[in-house]
Amino acid sequence: xxxxxxxxxxxxxxxxxxxxxxxxxxxxxxxxxxxxxxxxxxxxxxxxxxxxxxxxxxxxxxxxxxxxxxxxxxxxxxxxxxxxxxxxxxxxxxxxxxxxxxxxxxxxxxxxxxxxxxxxxxxxxxxxxxxxxxxxxxxxxxxxxxxxxxxxxxxxxxxxxxxxxxxxxxxxxxxxxxxxxxxxxxxxxxxxxxxxxxxxxxxxxxxxxxxxxxxxxxxxxxxxxxxxxxxxxxxxxxxxxxxxxxxxxxxxxxxxxxxxxxxxxxxxxxxxxxxxxxxxxxxxxxxxxxxxxxxxxxxxxxxxxxxxxxxxxxxxxxxxxxx
Ligand code: PBG
Numbered sequence: 001x002x003x004x005x006x007x008x009x010x011x012x013x014x015x016x017x018x019x020x021x022x023x024x025x026x027x028x029x030x031x032x033x034x035x036x037x038x039x040x041x042x043x044x045x046x047x048x049x050x051x052x053x054x055x056x057x058x059x060x061x062x063x064x065x066x067x068x069x070x071x072x073x074x075x076x077x078x079x080x081x082x083x084x085x086x087x088x089x090x091x092x093x094x095x096x097x098x099x100x101x102x103x104x105x106x107x108x109x110x111x112x113x114x115x116x117x118x119x120x121x122x123x124x125x126x127x128x129x130x131x132x133x134x135x136x137x138x139x140x141x142x143x144x145x146x147x148x149x150x151x152x153x154x155x156x157x158x159x160x161x162x163x164x165x166x167x168x169x170x171x172x173x174x175x176x177x178x179x180x181x182x183x184x185x186x187x188x189x190x191x192x193x194x195x196x197x198x199x200x201x202x203x204x205x206x207x208x209x210x211x212x213x214x215x216x217x218x219x220x221x222x223x224x225x226x227x228x229x230x231x232x233x234x235x236x237x238x239x240x241x242x243x244x245x246x247x248x249x250x251x252x253x254x255x256x257x258x259x260x261x262x263x264x265x266x267x268x269x270x271x272x273x274x275x276x277x278x279x280x281x282x283x284x285x286x287x288x289x290x291x292x293x294x295x296x297x298x299x300x301x302x303x304x305x306x307x308x309x310x311x312x313x314x315x316x317x318x319x320x321x322x323x
């Protein structure tokens with residue numbers, strides 16, 4: 001017999017033992033389900049590039065949220081497709097705006113559910129950029145005022161957390177100050193601190209009808225090649241009062257998730273974005289991969305990299321598998 005003292009396989013023989021020594025745990029409580037609210041009643045329109053994901057009227061948003069909650073998912077993050085768009089994103093901060101209506105619908109239907117509102121302008125601007133545009137430029141400081149107004153109106157509608165995703169400098173500070181001035185000091189900010197300019201957002205832009213009409217988002221979202229800059233972005237958000245940090249996308253950026261986890265003590269979220277979901281779906285539909293297995297493996301690996309919270313279109317399905 002060979003004299004092997006170290007045999008890692010000893011702990012891999014049975015599921016019970018593997019479970020005992022498992023390091024990262026994926027649980028329904030880690031998951032947040034994104035939902036897309038659109039006007040109307042009884043509307044469920046499937047997004048072509050995201051099978052299983054729908055544009056939903058507020059009543060259907062509430063129904064989908066209830067199903068997620070039933071499966072053990074504690075939170076939703078809401079996006080909106082407004083009736084009409086304009087240069088100043090009026091629909092983003094209208095008291096009867098589509099996200100505001102969806103927030104109220106979820107609140108009514110599932111009072112215990114945590115409601116996160118994505119705070120951005122791109123779904124509401126006619127040009128599809130995340131801020132105010134003048135002379136072909138996305139203006140930073142003018143956009144802050146609109147983002148702050150949007151966050152306050154989301155808080156007024158009942159959001160527990162607001163999640164600024166526009167990548168404007170100073171957005172967390174501007175939103176924190178506006179929330180506090182309006183008496184919403186208890187509303188938390190989940191900052192999209194490290195958001196890369198990514199091709200993986202393609203299907204989302206179909207789902208949210210938010211593709212930029214000209215140019216791209218590289219003048220405000222981060223360059224995929226940069227890691228040190230990610231820590232600088234996260235640090236600024238910590239200083240501006242963020243309560244939760246986020247890295248986005250997730251799977252191609254697990255090194256960034258790990259780096260942010262190691263440097264900062266705040267809770268950390270990772271967004272498993274639309275293109276990451278669509279790739280698994282597409283391969284699974286062709287029978288090339290086992291969807292259930294790849295889904296759970298992917299989400300577990302995001303946890304292993306250091307994320308406390310995972311935002312994923314698979315939230316309800318994964319939660320059901322984990323029960
Ligand atoms: C809004 C926003 C986007 C996503 C989340 N918030 C789109 C973008 O920046 O173009 C992408 C989410 C996804 O792809 O699932 N700015």
